Amino acid sequence: MEQPSDTLALLKECSSGIETGVSSIKDALEYAHSQELRDLLNAYKVEHEHLRDEVQACIKECAGDDPEALEKHTFSAAMGRVMSKMKINAELAFNDKDTKVASLMSEGCEMGSRTLTGYVNQYKNADKKAKNLAGNIIRIEDELCDKLRKFL
16 A cells, blocks of 8 residues: 655655766766767756656645645755765865766766665655656666766
8 A cells, every 4th residue: 555654755865865866967067078978968957957857746636734744855865965065176276187076977967866766666655656756866866877887
């Protein structure tokens, strides 16, 4: 049986992860030198933003009129974005080569994919739509990671 609480919890984790992904890509774009890497990152930024909008629409649909459930970001999600930004800026300040940009982005993609897979397993009673959205996020994280390998 599907549990609305599992569905909403999974969607919130999707939202948190996708927001961190969008923010990280934007930060990495500042350091990318080759046009090919910039184009790749921009394409996946757009794809992440599209999925972010889908997740937010599902959260609103699932939450109804509950203002607490409509809360977009938790403190931990905001901290994740801040920590990601700090890591990217600190590591790329001393080595802004495309290989380092690709390496950091690959690490982030792998972490995002692993983490969200764990949440899909944890919230196994979430509805099919939420699970499919999570699966799409995991898929684009894995795709981006694969495509970044040529820059390593």
